[in-house]
Amino acid sequence: MIVIVSDDSKGDYGPALAEAVSQTETQLVHFSANALTVMPCVACGSCSGKTYGRCITQDDMQQVLPKIAGCRALVLVSPVVFGGVSYHIKKIMDRMAAVGDPRYRISEGELVKGMSGQGMNYYMLGIGDELSATERAAFLSLHEENRKIMSAQGQAFILSGRSGQASINKIAQEIVYG
């Protein structure tokens, strides 16, 4: 299953990507993060202790976490905000700790962690017009650091507001078959 979580408050790239992925007959779940009620992570530590693997905050994230836990690819679609993602998407990212593996491992000589399950591919799609080189580099580095810490594969893409459906279709192909 592929899970797409998008902030659609400033554009419809998330639904467009979901539509392109669905054309490949891949099992897909799409959430619009800006339409969900998701509270910020309060670092209570329960998901790595008392309720290991389960977040105790009862909100719409309880619909998202089961899908992420078993997915083969997670795709976050967001406007590029200060070289990162919007707060709608960041709330989802922060709460994903519940489906992470809290144990440590070593990759390329450094400590990393991982995700529960069989491992997943992790993609980010950033949308922004006239982004500076610093913004682009920051967005790509955020994905790279996320990918490392999750011990995941995958890549980041950046599109401008003028990008057409062909660009979306290409990214969908990469996510499904890449």
Add this chain to the structure above:
Amino acid sequence: MDKSEIMLLCASPRRKGTSTMLLERIQAVTGSEVVFLPQKDSLHELVLVMQQAATIVISGPCYINTYPARLIELLEAAALAGGFSGQKLYGIINGGMPYIHTHQHGLTCLQLFAEQNHLSWQGGFVLGCGAMLDGKPLEKHMNRKTVVPAFDQFIRHIAAGTPSPSCLYEQAQSPPGKIMTQVFAKLLTFLVEKSIKKHGHDPKAANWYLREQE
């Protein structure tokens, strides 16, 4: 807040953690008040305080390689409100991993916020292994001999209103070597598994959400 004052903003949901401890260390020098980022309700009042401060120091934990969502929400709200005119901005980010690159994005995020909204970016401080402190004094940090003087120099930059170079925190922290990395991985995993078992769970079991679906 008077326009000449320094605003110390804690971006952590935990009020007694490492982010707060670092701000209290600054507070001891500048006498400024520590303001906590509310985890619920409107951020309008806090944006007004930011607009009125001469200097803003933001200290927060690193969640998934950058600051927590609620701070991003505040920055988005502040950018929407506007009204900034040269306020000096410093940032501090602390995280569990001992590598600066793991947490660096937080400072880049603040720098971009400053550049896009007429604030004056003055630099920041990345603190690795910060989570282990859990609010305890900086003198308990595993690299205390280099980290304490570097952070105190960072405070002097804030007090003087001068830019703080990244080499301050880069030179104060070096990543653990190969053997220490292996020791850390085994020790930290042992402690994590011990905690999970203490709560009656199997650390090697499939995730709770996956088991619920079976």
